[in-house]
Amino acid sequence: MALSAALAAVLLLAGYTSAAGASSGPGGGTTPGGAQAATTVAVPDSFSPVVVTPISDPTFPWLGSDQKYHVSYDLQLTNASRLPATLSKVEVVDAERPDTVVATLSSPQLVDPECQYGSCNLLRNLPSANATDTVMAPGQSRALLVDLTFDSLDRAPAEVMHRLFLTGQAAPPATTPSPVDYLAAPFDISAGKPRVIASPLKGDDWVAANGCCGTGAPHRPSLNSLNGKLGNSQRFAIDWMKLTDKGTFYSGDKTKNESYADYGEAVYAVADGTVSSTLDTVEAGTPGILPANDPVLGPKLTVQNVDGNHIVQDLGGGVWAMYAHLIKGSLLVKPGDKVTKGQKIADLGNTGNSNAPHLHFQLMNAPSLLGADAVPYVIDRFTYQGQIPYPTWLATDDYLSGTFLQGRLPEPQSRTDELPLVLSVVDFPSQ
Structure with a gap:
């Protein structure tokens, strides 16, 4: 086994490693108890078979050794409908201008059995492991890792939302899956400084x-x-x-x-x-x-x-x-x-x-x-x-x-x- 996998340094007990929530302040960029920061962004009303919940606390950009600014956070996706949901892509958009796409996550970024490292296998089974497909059965949850990169700070929006594209239950009476897309999960990415x-x-x-x-x-x-x-x-x-x-x-x-x-x-x-x-x-x-x-x-x-x-x-x-x-x-x-x-x-x-x-x-x-x-x-x-x-x-x-x-x-x-x-x-x- 390669060391990149073997050096799982913390909490590899029965397959789990960490936890979220708590408090932070200046320089930490989060709100008490893991609660998400208040948002003024209105999410358009829609039936949403897959519920999207931020796992991370509100965050902020930081400068990496590649000389680019990075924002990293995690989402939980749960199929709360009666039909299977097949995720095709997720667009991260500027919350104030939802037509402005910041990043698009689709295959092979979501699922790629051949990829061993990098921006791939971002859709995770729980407990965290590479997903083998993008199908979520009713009641099933997955996690999505989001890593955004910007050439400069002024290119990073203050807040993002997530547009899901999937085939699933488009309306409560539906009995067969069909294509659907909608906006979800406003998330603050300007909540402080590193x-x-x-x-x-x-x-x-x-x-x-x-x-x-x-x-x-x-x-x-x-x-x-x-x-x-x-x-x-x-x-x-x-x-x-x-x-x-x-x-x-x-x-x-x-x-x-x-x-x-x-x-x-x-x-x-x-x-x-x-x-x-x-x-x-x-x-x-x-x-x-x-x-x-x-x-x-x-x-x-x-x-x-x-x-x-x-x-x-x-x-x-x-x-x-x-x-x-x-x-x-x-x-x-x-x-x-x-x-x-x-x-x-x-x-x-x-x-x-x-x-x-x-x-x-x-x-x-x-x-x-x-x-x-x-x-x-x-x-x-x-x-x-x-x-x-x-x-x-x-x-x-x-x-x-x-x-x-x-x-x-x-x-x-x-x-x-x-x-x-x-x-x-x-x-x-x-x-």
């Missing part, structure tokens, strides 16, 4: 494994039901891993944590804040073995220890940071401690549901994964080295064997206030 944070690591050749966006890696499609809600706290999470000077992740015995370039690296607070919670009791795992897939280790995973040793930090303004899979005994902080940006807080390890040393990092709008929605963010400064090609990543094994020097730029580029996209290779300031 939090600017420092890097949680220092030094060169860090790889943004399992980062945003698209499918193929585990974080973006990590939709699951916890605390009575469907959500995704990992939408923008990154598994940070370090390369050696030769472009490998380890040298020597691949079954030992100490052989990996990042094992024991210092982890730093990304901003001033207060420690909300910690765990520092989980023993180190063995590289190459993902506990969730192991018949002995899997049953020992719980929602409390699945992240391994970790720190949750309140950054203020309704935003929390999580640093996970830390070395047991390395935590330098405890709940209630005040920390400052750049302060060392722990050492990078391989604990919990992890099959190789890495730092799982994310921002969220609650102090617990079980009730949190993901919060977009950007890193204040880094040097962009390029990007590992996804086919190269898919070809590796559970130890991350191989050399990953492909995709390097001729000249590294200094970047500010961007989020490194999936498989970006970056250098972080040493000071």
